[in-house]
Amino acid sequence: MGLYEDNLKGFILALLSSVFIGASFIIKKKGLRRAAAVSGVRAGYGGYAYLLEPLWWLGMFTMIVGEVANFIAYAFAPAILVTPLGALSIIVSAVLAHFMLKEKLHQLGVLGCVMCISGSVVIVIHAPQESPITSVQEIWIMATQPAFLLYLGSVIVLVILLILYFAPRCGHTNVLVFTGICSLMGSLSVMSVKALGTALKLTFEGRNQLVYPETWFFVFIVATCVIAQMNYLNKALDTFNTAVVSPIYYVMFTSLTILASVIMFKDWDGQDTGSVVSELCGLIACALWYHCVKLDQRL
Incomplete structure (x- = not known):
């Protein structure tokens, strides 16, 4: 099977994943509201009554289905192609929130959707072909190179700082605190999911990767980050x-x-400068979505 076919499979799975994940945001939100109404303690303030709410578990199941599809997508395509396709989940959640949660989406919000999709399309068009990986140990070597260890250390420090210092002080007034923790941990979980997905793919092809301790270490990282x-x-x-x-x-x-x-x-190795600039511009276009939505909320 060629690399193009692998990328196509990853692309389709990532799209399906985004639909399920986008819907899960809305279902879980309704479950959180229902649980808070019954218990009087909201999840944002340390309440866990939502664990007894069937609607929240339905949202969780929907998210798991989406994440499984995403997990498989990472086994076939590079993370730089799969991850930007999450833009579709924003569109799904924005539309459903408009109708189901009565969170109005006005003209600037629609513009934000268009910009978000455009940015993702630019990134996907220029997504590189991934170099074949023959064992989980190759990924381990990549994960233990000095540059990535520096990134890993920076993420751990920032997460600890956000959890221990910023969350108690401004977590309920600044949306960047909770989402920042999720995003930082998410970047590590994606790298581990990519490693784990590749290990399982190679195992099913007859090259058993479950005998390597590195595979099980990646399982531990995925579980920790996802929780x-x-x-x-x-x-x-x-x-x-x-x-x-x-x-x-x-x-x-x-x-x-x-x-x-x-x-x-090193997903950008071998690409020309124009492709790199296009990808960065696409990501900037996605980022402008936030400003559109924030302005939209004031209308």
Whole structure:
């Protein structure tokens, strides 16, 4: 199977993933509201009553389906192609929030959707072909290079700082705190998911990667990061408007994932300067979504 066919499979799976994940934001938000109404303690302030709410679990199941599709997509295509396709989840959540949560989406919000899609298309068009990986140990070598270890250390320091210092002080007034924690942890989980997905793909092809301790270390990292992401994403959704949380999370998560991917997998090696500039411009276009939505909320 050629690299083009692999990228196409990853592309389709990533699109399906975005639909499920976008819908899950809305279902979980409704579950959080219902749980808060019953218990009187919101998730944003440390409440966990949503764990007893069936609607929240339905949203969680929907997200898991989307994440599984995303997981498989990373096994076939480079992270720099799969991650930007998460823009579709913003469109799905924005439209559903407009009708189901009564969070109005006006003209600037629609403009933000168009810009978000345009930026993602630019990035996807210029996404590079990924170099074949023959073992999980190759990924481990990439993950332990000095440049990525520096990125890893920076992420850990920032997450600890956000959790211990900023979250208690301004987590409920500044949307960047909770979403920042999710996005930073998310960039690490994507790299680990990519490694784990590749290991499973090679195992199914007859090259068993489960015998390597590196594979199980990546499993541990994925589990740790996902649990942290879910906790703080619930806090963000419970505290702030979905139409604001979703795009900010997408832009920050995508930016950090592309950065991590460039450092770890060197996805941009061999591309000309024009392609790199196009990708960065596409990401900037995605980022402008947030400003459109924020202005939209004031109308």
